[in-house]
Amino acid sequence: MSTGKENGHLKGGAFLISTIQAADVFIPENWDEEQRMIAQTCQDFIDQKVVPVLDRIDQQEEGLVPSLIDEAGALGILSVSIPEEYGGFGKDFTTSMLISEKTGPGASFSVAAMAHTGIGTLPILYYGNETQKQQYIPKLASGEWKGAYCLTEPGAGSDANSGKTKAVLSADGKHYVLNGQKMWITNAGFADIFTVFAKIDDDANLSAFIVEKTFGGITLNPEEHKMGIKGSSTRQVFFNDCMVPVENLLSERGNGFKIAVNILNLGRIKLGGAALGAAKAVINNTVKYANEREQFGRPIARYGAIRYKIAEQAIRTYATESAIYRASQNIEDATHALIASGMDAGKAKLKGTEQFAIEAAIIKVHASEVLDYVVDEGVQVYGGMGYSAEAPMDRAYRDSRINRIFEGTNEINRLLTVDMMLKRAMKGELDLMSAAQAVAGELVSIPDFGSMEEEALFAPEKKYVAGFKKAVLMVAGAAVQKLMMSLSKEQEILMYLADMLIETYVAESLQLRVEKLAAQRGADAVSDQIDIMRVYLQDASDKIFKAGKEALNAFAEGDEKRMMLMGLKRFTKTQDVNTTAARRRIAESIIGQQKYCY
DSSP: OBOOEETTEEOTTGGGGBOOOGGGSOOGGGOOHHHHHHHHHHHHHIIIIIGGGHHHHHTTOTTHHHHHHHHHHHTTGGGTTSOGGGTSOOOOHHHHHHHHHHHGGGHHHHHHHHHHHTTTTHHHHHHSOHHHHHHHHHHHHHTSSOEEEEOOBTTBSSSGGGOOOEEEEOTTSSEEEEEEEEEEEETTTTOSEEEEEEEETTOSSOEEEEEEGGGSOEEEOOOOOOSSOTTSOEEEEEEEEEEEEGGGEESSTTOHHHHHHHHHHHHHHHHHHHHHHHHHHHHHHHHHHHHHOEETTEEGGGSHHHHHHHHHHHHHHHHHHHHHHHHHHHHHHHHHHHHHTTOOHHHHHHHHHHHTHHHHHHHHHHHHHHHHHHHHHHHHHHGGGGGSTTSHHHHHHHHHGGGGTTTSOHHHHHHHHHHHHHHHHHTTSSOHHHHHHHHHHHHTSOOOOOOOTTSOTTHHHHHHHHHHHHHHHHHHHHHHHHHGGGGGGOHHHHHHHHHHHHHHHHHHHHHHHHHHHHHHHOGGGGHHHHHHHHHHHHHHHHHHHHHHHHHHHHHOOHHHHHHHHHHHHHHTOOOOOOHHHHHHHHHHHHHHHTSOOO
């Protein structure tokens, strides 16, 4: 396999055909002191200012969320990644991801704040001209003006480019006249600035506009009544002859869909960070309750069934965290390389994120589904109290569900991971064909049954990950060869391939993190993390095998299918691990410290 590097940094999607070294990945145990201080400031704000008023936020108390955004702005929480020339701190992408994580436990406030700092601000920061950035970014960075993003329409959800909102140049050529309807607009109730997507005349593609609330011609429907994130302002927005100065066209005419796609790439990985923070908070509540709640004369944390749940919550959370910060640093490294090559910093940030759009989609899916698992088990540990609105699991459970729909549904993101990977192969950016052919050749070779027992620490796990990659390449290569152009219509098969790809990326991220951590601290000091890795890899092998088998059964047949099923079993084979004992050790540490401790 290749190193997967181009101009000194890893290429997006190249993990599937590359050998990655543990020393080359970023792990969150290596935050520097400044980053830890920034994170603590954000966490203190959430714990002291937001969590105590979550009920009031859910009741949509007038002015409460905007006032909290003001306070967050005063602390610099909104402007960590904004360049200094526009009133921010100019910190790197991984630091901004850390802020997303620490904001995550803020429930509806987190949604409002992240919509403001993300889709409400970044389109102008990355696509605005200098005049637009000087006019809007400082006030958005401070929180004085609140931002919203108007893309979705009643008939245009996942197919965003089919939107019907229109922009027509006025007779005097000074304004675009906007008419249309947008829905599910976060922060609509109090936003000052809207990034609005509309088609100019009969254009095939969307354009984007910076629209101030004071322009007029804007009306709002009442607040939506939602299953969760009840405190988040979500309204329909109507534009009725809204007069937008021509200088408020964002970027170029017809460039709106590209803006939307690239901002969504950022939103996907940021959502992963917020889901991570929320998951850790739920684990903390779960273990605290398990230690306090007594049944049959002892705390329920003493029972194996409860310990399994607590351990599994932590295992999946630690795994998704490993993937999140690995990809975040990859994006940062790619951005620096592009800037060093002479690219404008704003364009480099967008291009760096675009390069890792595959990983961003993977993280969005995995982190949102991990959070759903964590909150579901949290409710179960709480038992009857978990179903009560008086306990924290009620809000966590309802709020979690939206994350599998936000920023493109998980189904869309699964399809995208495979689609983007195959398109990059077709463009010659990733040599998947040679790698798949090599694996196909390996199917008819004699398997290596050598013992792993005497090999170096982590050698077995590294072989497992290499095998997972071969399994993906084998099944995907066969699907492409068999189905060719019709593969794009076989959504079930694409979903299976995506699940294989997602588990492979997360498993490798976890393995590399633990290997690097052990090199820094010694294996004995990270025994729990080694347990986490081994349990996760064991489960990942089963998931990859099942998804691969389902895919092969859908398109292969005869001797070819039998041979590939044998290969699949070989590539996903792992040594047996006493996962019960490992989970017990993990749970013991968490229960002893009464919090998520990794």
